Amino acid sequence: MQLIRIILVASFNHRFVKYTIITTVFFILFTTMGWGQQKKIVKLKPIKEKSSFHALVKLDTLQTMVELKSLIHNVQYELRYASKHNFTRKRLYPRNTNTTYLRLNPALALAKVAEDLKEKGLGIKIWDAYRPYRTTVRFWELIHDERFVANPSKGSGHNRGTSVDLTLVDLRTGKELAMPTPYDDFSTAAFHGATNIDDVRIRNRLLLRTTMEKFGFVALETEWWHYSWPGASAYEVLDLSFTALRSMIQ
Numbered sequence: 001m002q003l004i005r006i007i008l009v010a011s012f013n014h015r016f017v018k019y020t021i022i023t024t025v026f027f028i029l030f031t032t033m034g035w036g037q038q039k040k041i042v043k044l045k046p047i048k049e050k051s052s053f054h055a056l057v058k059l060d061t062l063q064t065m066v067e068l069k070s071l072i073h074n075v076q077y078e079l080r081y082a083s084k085h086n087f088t089r090k091r092l093y094p095r096n097t098n099t100t101y102l103r104l105n106p107a108l109a110l111a112k113v114a115e116d117l118k119e120k121g122l123g124i125k126i127w128d129a130y131r132p133y134r135t136t137v138r139f140w141e142l143i144h145d146e147r148f149v150a151n152p153s154k155g156s157g158h159n160r161g162t163s164v165d166l167t168l169v170d171l172r173t174g175k176e177l178a179m180p181t182p183y184d185d186f187s188t189a190a191f192h193g194a195t196n197i198d199d200v201r202i203r204n205r206l207l208l209r210t211t212m213e214k215f216g217f218v219a220l221e222t223e224w225w226h227y228s229w230p231g232a233s234a235y236e237v238l239d240l241s242f243t244a245l246r247s248m249i250q
C-alpha cells in the first residue's frame with residue numbers, strides 16, 4: 001500500500017500526469033452531464049386509456065374527436081408520418097393509417113372551410129391533424145430542437161387534436177395548388193411573410209390563410225401549412241393510437 005501511495009503521489013506531482021488526470025476528470029464530467037441533459041425528456045401525462053377518454057367526453061362533449069372524412073366528404077389525406085416521406089425519413093404512424101382526427105369544434109370549422117373552397121372548385125389535403133403524444137416524444141428524441149418540433153414538456157396542438165397541417169387542391173384534377181414550399185420545409189420561405197416567391201404561390205398561400213381565418217383558425221407565422229384552433233389548453237393531450245380512436249368512433 002505504501003508503495004502504491006508513493007507512486008500515486010509521485011505521479012501527481014509530475015506536471016504532465018497531473019494535468020492529464022484533471023483534464024480527463026473534467027472531460028468525463030462534462031460529457032456525462034451534457035449527455036444526461038440531452039436524453040432527459042420531461043413528459044406530460046396524456047390520456048392513454050380508452051376508458052379515461054370516454055369519461056372525459058362524457059363530462060365535456062367538446063372533447064369529442066371527429067374523423068374528418070365523416071364530416072368532409074371530398075377531403076384528401078396524405079398522412080406523411082404514415083410513410084417515410086417526411087422530414088425525419090422515418091415512418092412514425094402505423095403503415096396504411098388512413099384516418100385522422102380533430103376535436104369537434106375545429107372539425108366543424110374545417111368542414112365550413114371545405115364548403116367555402118368548394119364554391120371555388122377547390123378542396124383540402126391533410127398532411128397531419130391529431131398526432132398521438134408518443135409521436136411528439138419520438139420527434140423530440142430524433143430532432144431535439146424547439147424551432148422544428150414541439151417540446152414534449154408542453155405537448156402540441158396536434159396532440160390535443162386542435163391543429164392541422166394542410167394545403168389546397170384543385171377538386172377537378174385532385175392536384176395540389178402551387179405553394180411557397182413543400183410540407184415541413186423549415187426554411188424562411190415557409191414563413192407567411194416570405195415575399196421572394198412568385199405571385200401565384202403567394203396568392204394560394206393567402207387564400208388558404210384567409211379561408212382558415214374566416215372560420216376561426218389561427219395561422220402560424222413560420223409554417224404556411226399549420227393552423228390551430230384557439231384555446232387549445234382547454235383540450236387534454238391524448239396518447240390514443242389511431243386504432244384505438246377508430247374502434248371508439250367508427
Ligand SMILES: [Zn+2]
Nearest residue numbers: 163164165226
Ligand atoms: Zn403542424
